[in-house]
Amino acid sequence: MRVITTAILGVCLCSTTLLSNSADDIFQQKCSTCHTKTAPQNRADALAPPFSGVVKHVKMRYPDRDRAVAFIVDYVMHPSEEKSVCNKSKLKRFGIMPSQKGAITQHELEIVAKWMFDNFANTNKIAKKGIKMKKPFLIESTQLPHYIGLLKDRWDDKKLDLNDKQKLALKHLEKDTVTSVKQISKKIESLEIKIAHLSNNMTPYQEIMPTVKEVGQLKIEATQIHLRCLEKTRHILTKEQIALLTTKK
Ligand code: HEC
Numbered sequence: 001m002r003v004i005t006t007a008i009l010g011v012c013l014c015s016t017t018l019l020s021n022s023a024d025d026i027f028q029q030k031c032s033t034c035h036t037k038t039a040p041q042n043r044a045d046a047l048a049p050p051f052s053g054v055v056k057h058v059k060m061r062y063p064d065r066d067r068a069v070a071f072i073v074d075y076v077m078h079p080s081e082e083k084s085v086c087n088k089s090k091l092k093r094f095g096i097m098p099s100q101k102g103a104i105t106q107h108e109l110e111i112v113a114k115w116m117f118d119n120f121a122n123t124n125k126i127a128k129k130g131i132k133m134k135k136p137f138l139i140e141s142t143q144l145p146h147y148i149g150l151l152k153d154r155w156d157d158k159k160l161d162l163n164d165k166q167k168l169a170l171k172h173l174e175k176d177t178v179t180s181v182k183q184i185s186k187k188i189e190s191l192e193i194k195i196a197h198l199s200n201n202m203t204p205y206q207e208i209m210p211t212v213k214e215v216g217q218l219k220i221e222a223t224q225i226h227l228r229c230l231e232k233t234r235h236i237l238t239k240e241q242i243a244l245l246t247t248k249k
Pocket of ligand 1 (some may be wrong): 029030031032033034035047048049054058072074075079080083084085086090091094095096097099100104113180
């Protein structure tokens with residue numbers, strides 16, 4: 001009886017130590033000697049790229065969670081220049097990561113790899129940034145203004161003197177335009193990730209081109225919306241107001 005109790009106790013203790021080994025603990029014990037979670041204050045002292053950057057690059061190559069986790073698990077045990085998804089400049093600066101074989105178990109590594117995927121380089125954040133930073137238009141000539149942005153800056157400008165009727169019409173136009181452009185932006189964003197993924201996985205370029213053309217078509221649509229918005233704004237505003245809008249404040 002006593003033997004059995006001890007055995008059960010042993011199993012319990014063993015499983016609690018396993019449980020207490022949370023991903024964060026594993027990171028602290030096995031990765032944090034070299035890696036930080038986010039970019040460190042003093043980059044000069046860094047021994048390895050931060051996980052925020054590492055996971056961003058892993059996700060760019062392997063957007064799928066299972067494949068990304070498999071990549072990390074393999075890389076930590078068998079790192080090599082050919083497998084690396086980081087920028088070549090990082091490899092040059094830090095050297096290839098030393099294999100952690102013997103320092104970490106397969107089980108721990110799987111826990112930490114899943115945690116990395118779930119907690120760093122959140123794709124939503126990347127997508128949000130993308131919408132803000134990247135404009136989806138085909139034609140980006142400086143000769144072709146974006147009235148909506150210009151109007152936002154001068155909404156209550158006395159010189160421009162927008163009346164209430166104009167403001168209402170402009171608000172409607174803005175809502176329509178921004179909603180459609182954002183939708184297009186999102187579609188382009190995911191198609192671009194798909195294209196990068198296909199290319200990085202050795203898909204022949206001929207097979208990728210239909211997706212590229214889809215992106216092209218979406219950019220044409222965005223420019224059509226842009227042109228329509230310009231036309232409508234010119235109908236809402238007077239010639240003088242348009243002239244004011246396109247000259248510097
Ligand atoms: C002794 C220092 C050291 C330790 C410990 C270490 N790493 Fe690294 N790691 C590096 C260096 C240096 C790089 C950058 C060079 C490279 O990518 O091989 C790197 C890069 C990586 C990469 C990017 C691979 C790529 O595509 O280039 C991953 C993923 C990674 N580490 C995961 C881990 C995990 C998970 C742990 C903890 C279990 C860990 N590392 C522990 C030094 C370390």
